[in-house]
Amino acid sequence: MQKTIEITLLPHQLEQSEIIKQKLAEALNLAFERINAFEILKRSIDARSKTVIYRLQVNAFIDEDIIPQIFNVNYPNVADAKPVLIIGAGPAGLFAALQCIENGMKPIIIERGKDVKQRRRDLAAINKEGVVNTESNYCYGEGGAGTYSDGKLYTRSNKRGDINKVLNVFVSHGAENDILIDARPHIGTNKLPGIISAIRETILNAGGEVLFDSQMTDLIVDFGQVKSIEVNFQDKYLAENIILATGHSARDVYELLSRKNILIEAKPFALGVRIEHPQSIIDSAQYHAEERSEFLPPAYYSLVEQVGSRGVFSFCMCPGGIIAPCATGQNEIVVNGWSPSKRNNPFANSGTVVQVTLDDVLGYDPLRMLNFQSQIEQLAFNAGGGNLVAPAQRMVDFVNNKLSLDLPKNSYLPGTKSSMLDNILPNFVSDSLKVALPLFGKKIKGYYTNEAILVGVESRTSSPVRIPRDKETLQHPQVLGLYPCAEGAGYAGGIISAAIDGINCANAILNK
Template sequence: MRKELKLVLKPEEAFQEQVLRDILLRQAGVSPQEKSADVRVLKRSIDARSRRQVKVNIQAEVFVKETPPSRLTNTFDYPNVSNAQQMIIVGAGPAGLFAALRAIELGVKPVVIERGKDVRARRRDLAAINKEHKVNPESNYCFGEGGAGTYSDGKLYTRSKKRGDIRRILEIMVAHGATEEILVDAHPHIGTNKLPKLVEEWRETIRNAGGQVLFDTKVTDLVIEGNELKGVVTQDGEKITGMGVVLATGHSARDIFHLLHEHKVLIEAKPFALGVRIEHSQNLIDQIQYHCEIDRGPYLPASSYSLVEQTMFKGKQRGVFSFCMCPGGFIVPAATAQEELVVNGMSPSRRDSKFANSGMVVAVELEDLPQYQKYGPLAAMEFQAEVERNAWVYGGKTQVAPAQRMQDFVNGKVSNSLLSTSYQPGLASVNMHEVLPDFVASRLKDAFLAFGKKMRGYLTNEAQIIGVESRTSSPVRVPRDKDTFEHPQLKRLYPCGEGAGYAGGIVSAAMDGERCAEKLIEQYHRTK
């Protein structure tokens, strides 16, 4: 017998395994002592809208004298492709790795080229940024196996439902060792402490099937014949060729954008968003979101928030919004060059830090950047880079980040002191209105005042802003045909993922990687 149930429970009921089991069995008319009974949660979401009691929505199955089927509805077959026709994938982030896995399923050999180090070797370079303020331009929080998402939180929630099968992506993760909880939770999350192992498993699947993954291998040139991209050239002068190239280099590979521009390959300046990281105590955010007086208690997870406000500056309306909110998380240095300062957020799987942080960013349109139009398609990127250099200078020309208490920022006052922080390299008290462009700082100020009304207690000097959060998305788009995914001018080039402007996170990038691999193979694979 199988029975499906939908219940609304208290946190102490929903998050205690034995208590939840007993409740589900009773609701199904089964004795909790029935040894042949089994329960399984299908979906779980928290509803904190009521000020009286946080509720948890549960959708579950009860089985009696019946073995529950596997949660995985897909089967993944990775044949040996050692001798198959090969395709090139530049970048070993989620877009590149999932493009490689899909290529193997379709009988094609992927050659994944990654400028950075493998996921474990990256850790030494991350430690050097945090402790010694040394940035390795090839291995950092953005570059290296697994991409920017691996050491920057690992959230798996996406609204990009039109580009692929979200469930399929999550099931591939589970098949490679991720917890089945990601198939259950409304906002699934793996955590930066667990993602590296998952990334290693993807790599081993690729290699075991006969694919290649090359580390410390930087693409420095393109092999173009006529209007076709036949391959790439690495820093050692090696030419690597294949049926086509999936370009999945991420949003921070500025040298690749320059390379495309030098070869007169069509690229476009793209709107993005820029601002700061804002850090509160997690306890304060819990009190606001869960309406609790002291703390959230032992059953509820660290709470998150999502905020958006429309602001006006010199007659132009722009959105200000929270981005990549990290409950129970840390702020990390995400620069990819020595003379720049960039911050990002991450959370471990337990989300048990005492801090909550979120990007708080302003939409930047191309019309906001008239003085950068001389850079053509690189205009937004050059603006982004200049803001990051400015932050580096104000921080003291190290990875110490410029910062200011939240109300002090709103009131235009330099903070006499700063709060404790999760940001390891340290903070410098500055006037953030001088660090940020006027149109960004003014809009942040107006938005903070509005957010303080939406979330009572949010606007406080017991929070601080830390700058700059500038790598929200790519400031360059590499165009592609909406149906074939191929570049409109350079054949056999398949722009992919965040760096090309077609994704915004781990899952959406993975889905885009799969689609790009499928489209390239459909067009250029020689079948026997």
């Protein structure tokens, strides 16, 4: 017999199986000996009261042994099957490819960047020399932006598809089992590249193809039906079905669609800064103690405030993390954050951004929000003075309109320069942040402090362009066989939701 119940534990009890069995026996009013085994289904930290606890959902095996659940997917050989072109090897593209194989179709992934191993050299050049390879960087390359930007798997996309399937695919390719049970699962930038490589091998072993250094330079449409793509201005690949999973930073793809009069739409996004604190400040506030217990992970936070008609919110929070330079073009500054699997760096960072609406950038050009985003990134670059040095300001100084005389030690490797962020951010963004930050300080003790640094700019929170698609078929309304997918098309926000959207697009092709 099996029973699923919830129990609570103190942090130091989490790894003590005998204590867990005892709590299960007490909760079920059974003798201890009858609990043969247990399986933790979900695990989360509850720090709302002074005593921090873990909440566990546990499946107890009573008078019977545990039966291990084995996740197995049949990937048939599709080398000679009908091809599907997938543009982009991020989570959407990779999971679309896996689903194509399950569905008996041959995926051919066209990726403008390099494989995960080769990407490392270009990222080193970005961090150490301030040099951006416009085809291989934090956003472009195998695994997409998430590969070297943390691997956070938290999502609210419960209704979009099978989250557990996505998590199990990651585990079957090398991720820790913890991601199946943690409320905020996280792989870590140090581990995700190996997992992505393993997924690629699965695709290749099943007869799929993955082509690197291959930029889509044209999309050929005939009488409203996709026919082929051009790669690197010379090679052509024929296909009746194309999944467009290029991510939210492939500006040339939006420009290509616009030139070809393929419908795209301007889309709201969010803009702001990345804020970094000493991790100890966040730990102390969230865990109600001077020092974090060795049995607790570095603390995270999630903040939101309504300032007039605008939302101001934290985004992509990275405990024990690093601020990364994520520009994809020359003469622009874009910052993001990531954490290693142990989240053991001394700083905590998070994007803190303000909603930008269509009314803020007037006009009818579908690329106007993208152009606005680009202009802000160029202003940030100029303020930093080059080599990806980022403009920055202490938090209280920013709110009080003061130039910081110096800047605190921080994790942004190309370096920071004291700047007035008001000269970079639009007034409505600056003003909203100045109202919200002191209010955030009332929610988290110690948050509002000059020990915190604001680094500009956090501008790639989501795509500033939407590529429309039919709700039922997932095809572009003007172009049969074209499947706009995931973040780059405006239909996802993060690794899990992007992966699910890739799966859904592959299934839509099967059902066509």
